[in-house]
Amino acid sequence: MSKIQALGLDVGSTTVKMVGLDAEGEMAWHFLEQAEPLLENQIARFLERARNVTGPLDGIPLVATGYGRGLVNQATRTVTEITCHARGIYRELGHGGTLVDIGGQDSKVIGISPQGKVIDFTMNDKCAAGTGRFLENTASRLKVSLDRMGPEALSVSDEVSISSTCTVFAESEVISLIAHGVSIASILRGLHRSLVKRMVSMILTVGLTPPLMLSGGVAQNPAIRQMLEEETGQKIILPHYPQLMGACGAALFALDA
Amino acid sequence: MTIPAIPRRIDVIRTFKEQGGYVAAVLPIHYPRSLLRAFNILPVEVWGPPGIKARDGAKHLQPYVCSIVHNALSFLQSGGLDITDILIVPHTCDSLQGLGSILLDFVSPKQPVIPIYLPRGKRESDVDFFANELRSIYRQLEAITGHSPTDADLLQSIYREEAADKLLSELHRCRRNLPFSNLAFYRLLRNREHLPAETFMELAQKALAQKVDTTQDGGIPILLSGIVPEPMSLLGAISQMGGVVAADDLACCGRRLYPPGQSDDPFRRIAERILYAPPDPTRGNSIKERLEHLLQLVETSGAKGVIFYEVKFCEPELFDLPQLRQGLQEAGLPSLTIEMDLNDPLSHQALTRLEAFLEMIQ
Ligand code: SF4
Numbered sequence: 111m112s113k114i115q116a117l118g119l120d121v122g123s124t125t126v127k128m129v130g131l132d133a134e135g136e137m138a139w140h141f142l143e144q145a146e147p148l149l150e151n152q153i154a155r156f157l158e159r160a161r162n163v164t165g166p167l168d169g170i171p172l173v174a175t176g177y178g179r180g181l182v183n184q185a186t187r188t189v190t191e192i193t194c195h196a197r198g199i200y201r202e203l204g205h206g207g208t209l210v211d212i213g214g215q216d217s218k219v220i221g222i223s224p225q226g227k228v229i230d231f232t233m234n235d236k237c238a239a240g241t242g243r244f245l246e247n248t249a250s251r252l253k254v255s256l257d258r259m260g261p262e263a264l265s266v267s268d269e270v271s272i273s274s275t276c277t278v279f280a281e282s283e284v285i286s287l288i289a290h291g292v293s294i295a296s297i298l299r300g301l302h303r304s305l306v307k308r309m310v311s312m313i314l315t316v317g318l319t320p321p322l323m324l325s326g327g328v329a330q331n332p333a334i335r336q337m338l339e340e341e342t343g344q345k346i347i348l349p350h351y352p353q354l355m356g357a358c359g360a361a362l363f364a365l366d367a
Numbered sequence: 368m369t370i371p372a373i374p375r376r377i378d379v380i381r382t383f384k385e386q387g388g389y390v391a392a393v394l395p396i397h398y399p400r401s402l403l404r405a406f407n408i409l410p411v412e413v414w415g416p417p418g419i420k421a422r423d424g425a426k427h428l429q430p431y432v433c434s435i436v437h438n439a440l441s442f443l444q445s446g447g448l449d450i451t452d453i454l455i456v457p458h459t460c461d462s463l464q465g466l467g468s469i470l471l472d473f474v475s476p477k478q479p480v481i482p483i484y485l486p487r488g489k490r491e492s493d494v495d496f497f498a499n500e501l502r503s504i505y506r507q508l509e510a511i512t513g514h515s516p517t518d519a520d521l522l523q524s525i526y527r528e529e530a531a532d533k534l535l536s537e538l539h540r541c542r543r544n545l546p547f548s549n550l551a552f553y554r555l556l557r558n559r560e561h562l563p564a565e566t567f568m569e570l571a572q573k574a575l576a577q578k579v580d581t582t583q584d585g586g587i588p589i590l591l592s593g594i595v596p597e598p599m600s601l602l603g604a605i606s607q608m609g610g611v612v613a614a615d616d617l618a619c620c621g622r623r624l625y626p627p628g629q630s631d632d633p634f635r636r637i638a639e640r641i642l643y644a645p646p647d648p649t650r651g652n653s654i655k656e657r658l659e660h661l662l663q664l665v666e667t668s669g670a671k672g673v674i675f676y677e678v679k680f681c682e683p684e685l686f687d688l689p690q691l692r693q694g695l696q697e698a699g700l701p702s703l704t705i706e707m708d709l710n711d712p713l714s715h716q717a718l719t720r721l722e723a724f725l726e727m728i729q
Contacts, residue, residue: 177715192723216716228727230701233720 112138114164116171118361119156120191120354121149121178124214124242125327128156129357130164131365135201139163140354149178157184171364175356177216186367192220192231194359199323200226201362202349207321210309210338211355212328214242219312221319232315234308242328248284248301252294260331263298270300299333306337313342320344325352370547370555371573376411379561380450383409389512392451394439394466395594396459396618396649398483399501399637404564405516405524406508408453412560413439414619417597417709419447427469433680434709435594436462440469443476453511457483459649460683481507487651489642497638505634521633529627529640531564534571536624539614543582543668545574549602549612556620585611587729588669590661592616593676594684600713601676601721608722609729614668616661617676622647648683657687658694665700672728673702674721678709701728 114130123145130139141159146152161167167184174182175194182188199209199222206222221230234241249259270292272283287297313322322344328334329352339346349355380390389408403410415438424440442448454476456467467482484500486493509515516524535556538545542552555574559567586609596602596617605612615621625644628636646652646660661673673695677684688704695702703724705717 177719190719190723190726192719193726228723230696231720231723231727233716 116364118357119174120357121176127357129361131361171367173360173364175360194356196228198355198359209323211326213326219316221316230316260333263302263333266295268296272300272304302333310341323347325355370551389452391453392448393455401524401528415709454480494638498634501634588613590670590673594618594678613670614664654690675704677706679706
């Protein structure tokens with residue numbers, strides 16, 4: 111492994127991610143875990159892991175991002191997840207456009223200029239609808255594992271319409287649909303469509319400048335990708351590590367130091 | 368340097384009443400201060416108030432009515448406005464118009480309620496209409512107080528408010544040459560919401576005496592638009608993140624820099640002052656006028672972006688936003704919208720947006 115010169119730590123609400131970059135800004139190491147309630151302890155553990163890989167961290171700049179960025183006392187500086195995601199994806203894909211990031215508890219749409227600068231953004235951070243949590247909640251109600259949700263949804267062409275955008279109400283709607291004998295796969299398809307439609311309205315707030323890029327944990331879900339393409343008429347471009355774009359961006363800022 | 372000592376609102380009200388005056392609780396946004404003062408009535412504005420238990424008002428109001436109106440009704444019903452003698456409700460928007468009707472038809476508070484019908488425009492006929500509306504308010508105040516100020520009394524009161532507004536404009540104009548933080552500066556400005564003009568002028572003059580020649584280094588300049596900067600900690604957060612409010616288009620501040628009137632008729636003069644103030648959606652100004660005004664503020668202040676800090680469910684503001692933001696974008700100016708409820712603390716999410724916006728424009 112090439113020598114790590116800078117670290118980025120993305121303390122998200124659902125997962126915590128850390129990325130180490132070499133002197134050329136290439137990803138040399140990364141690590142990801144589900145977020146724990148005692149974030150300070152988890153952050154200390156991440157730093158310990160980084161130390162095991164790089165040796166002493168003195169002199170290696172660390173930039174923290176994500177909703178828990180303020181808890182990383184060891185960080186050289188903090189940068190918001192908006193700016194870090196834009197920087198990370200630009201570095202990997204090399205062009206601007208519209209980035210949709212669907213995280214566990216929030217989602218964002220970021221307009222990125224051809225030079226890689228954030229030109230506009232919007233966030234959905236008040237309500238679980240339009241976030242990974244929307245799918246997660248209903249998945250657990252349907253007893254389908256998260257990674258099976260997308261394939262299941264795509265396995266049928268029948269789609270029920272889920273009228274509730276609110277996660278809690280959607281769950282009740284799902285229960286009632288099951289009671290009426292609707293197949294789980296059709297319900298799943300409807301749930302995905304509902305989330306995607308929510309995302310499309312956010313995209314329209316910022317304005318869709320192609321290409322459309324997708325990041326965040328939910329980017330691994332094929333149904334989301336397919337439906338987002340259907341609803342926007344745009345081909346989706348995915349980075350290699352959709353979940354690590356924020357941490358990568360943070361590490362790139364650290365490398366600037 | 369610190370801002371001059373500011374008397375507490377409740378002390379101002381008590382002192383004014385002890386001296387034989389009346390106090391009017393006034394809802395946002397535009398109203399005839401000088402007319403009230405000519406009757407020895409001190410207007411004290413009620414922008415909510417923020418951060419109260421807005422429970423009582425919920426009986427009469429729909430959940431999608433803004434928190435300024437919810438809080439005002441709750442505050443009134445919990446006795447918070449008992450010290451006041453009159454309630455003034457300008458028909459600023461549908462929500463306040465609804466509140467006026469609820470007060471008159473259902474709640475029947477102990478104080479007389481005076482609605483103000485504002486025209487939606489600034490044509491000659493609008494000035495005529497509004498001057499007549501002010502004459503009708505004069506007669507209502509005459510009946511309540513038993514006073515009948517003459518035209519000369521009215522003009523004297525108008526000139527005093529014009530002098531206070533001139534100082535207010537001066538404070539806005541040279542804000543970057545004053546050694547105050549964002550927060551301290553807005554605390555000073557917002558005293559105009561309850562201080563008598565003469566007391567406000569003393570404070571403003573003391574503040575202006577601290578003006579320095581060089582621009583104070585405040586960071587990334589932004590233009591703050593919206594209704595009211597509550598919670599005020601927003602202003603501290605902007606400073607902390609390296610920003611400075613270089614100009615504002617806030618309904619409670621910059622949109623109330625009333626120019627002097629022209630007419631010698633006191634009612635027309637008051638009408639002119641209010642109708643010719645900076646554009647405001649609640650007075651029917653077009654998006655074009657608003658956009659031109661914002662761009663002019665940006666040019667004079669050097670602001671690098673506009674933050675629309677909105678009260679949730681505020682229709683007049685939110686209806687304009689898509690076109691306003693688009694117009695700004697076409698002019699190369701980034702903007703951000705943050706919606707808040709008057710009773711919520713500044714959320715972590717709102718702070719992240721603010722920080723990301725400052726990162727974006729720096
Ligand atoms: S915040 Fe908007 S809706 Fe509420 S009272 Fe003010 S103008 Fe009306």
